[in-house]
Amino acid sequence: MSADFSALHEPLVEWIYDRTRADPLGGVSITEFGQSHGLTENQTYQLLQFCKGQRLLDDRHTTHDGPEANLTPRGLEWMEERRRRRADPAARAVAARRGLLVWLWHRKHEDVLLPAVADVLNDPLSLFEGERLTDRGIDRASAYLSAKGLIKGDRNASSDGPVQAEITAEGEDCVDNYQGDIGAYERRNTGGNTTIHIGQNTGNIAANSRDFTLNATTHSGVDLAQVVMAARALRQAVPILGLPEDDAAEVTQLATRMEEEATSTNPDPSRLQRWRNQAVAILSPVVSGALGSVLTTYLGVVLPVLPAGG
Known part of the structure; x- marks a missing residue:
């Protein structure tokens, strides 16, 4: 075996x-x-x-x-x-929605008519960080997907969403072309410029533009005020970076941790450095265009590599 x-x-x-x-x-x-x-x-x-x-x-x-x-x-x-x-409710919700949508895509292609939504809990697609999602979480995911027009089906009096459902043409499009990433699917037709605020600097930043600059004031060591600004800028930019949904949730969480640590009573530079590295590791392989590059550079400026033993 x-x-x-x-x-x-x-x-x-x-x-x-x-x-x-x-x-x-x-x-x-x-x-x-x-x-x-x-x-x-x-x-x-x-x-x-x-x-x-x-x-x-x-x-x-x-x-x-x-x-x-x-x-x-x-x-x-x-x-x-x-x-x-695993303890992040937003990340769990994202995983439940994506898992259920992809599971219904497979049932559609197996010619299964209106499968019971709860049956997804018998499938690996209902695992999040090694832990099984809950009935309640799947019901909420079903309600969300139905409201977005990605699935349709029959409800009962005790459920928020369809208890038996099938994927719609829009849902199939989301899975076929966006791997079930609902955020990316909804942003597919989004264009124009987005304003990103970093401290006192404000500028119109186009998500795929090559023609903008971003300035950060640096000091020796770690400037905690700049770390807070960078974390807020990163969190604000997440919706337009085109990240997969799970990655977007993780980057948002990392940015929040960085801000909370930088504003704590006794900030730990090594934690800030670690979370910065994790955020950059997510951004670097998947984000194209100047915005992602500037954000990763900005994080490197405000959180330079710590010296050994620092």
Whole structure:
């Protein structure tokens, strides 16, 4: 039997995280995890090596008695960020809407007529950050998609949205051409200029323009007032950057964290640097045009690379 390590590595990291709360970087035997997923001992070792390749786990505690694993600092940070995303109601709502829409697209192409909306909860498309979405969340997603004209179907007295539904032509267009990203689908015909306010600087910025500039005052070290301005500018720009919906929600969350940290009693520059790096990592591969470039540059100006030990 072959093992799907790409599907099992995230559950393993979380399984270890849950069992090492008292000692986050301590080791734990993973034999039980392997057995519960039908893995041989050799496959369990291979899964651990796969996770090591992702730099999420290490095996420094492994002995001849069986495979043991511990979270790496990167793995611990990955889990903490995952739990934050999982607890974000806006991100969960986005995932529910997208998952339900794509699921109904598949049912339409399988010639399933008016499937029960709740059946999506039996599908991997109803997982968000490894956790199953709720009946209530799916009902709200159904109501939202129906209001947007992306699905249609039958309601009952106790539901907000259709309990049996099918995807509409508009919904199919959203999945076919925008991978179910409802925000991108709704922005498809949006044009014109958008005004972005950064501190005292105000300018008309076209989403795909090449002809504008943005000035930031810099000081040695980290200027927290500038960080706040950059975070607000980033959050304000998210709707016109054309990001996938999940990425847009994450960038918004990162910008909010940066602003809250910069205005806290004892700001931590390393946290600001980490969140800035995460935002840039999302923006850089997917955002084209001058606006995305200027925002990433601006973040680099107000949050320069910290010196070692800083």
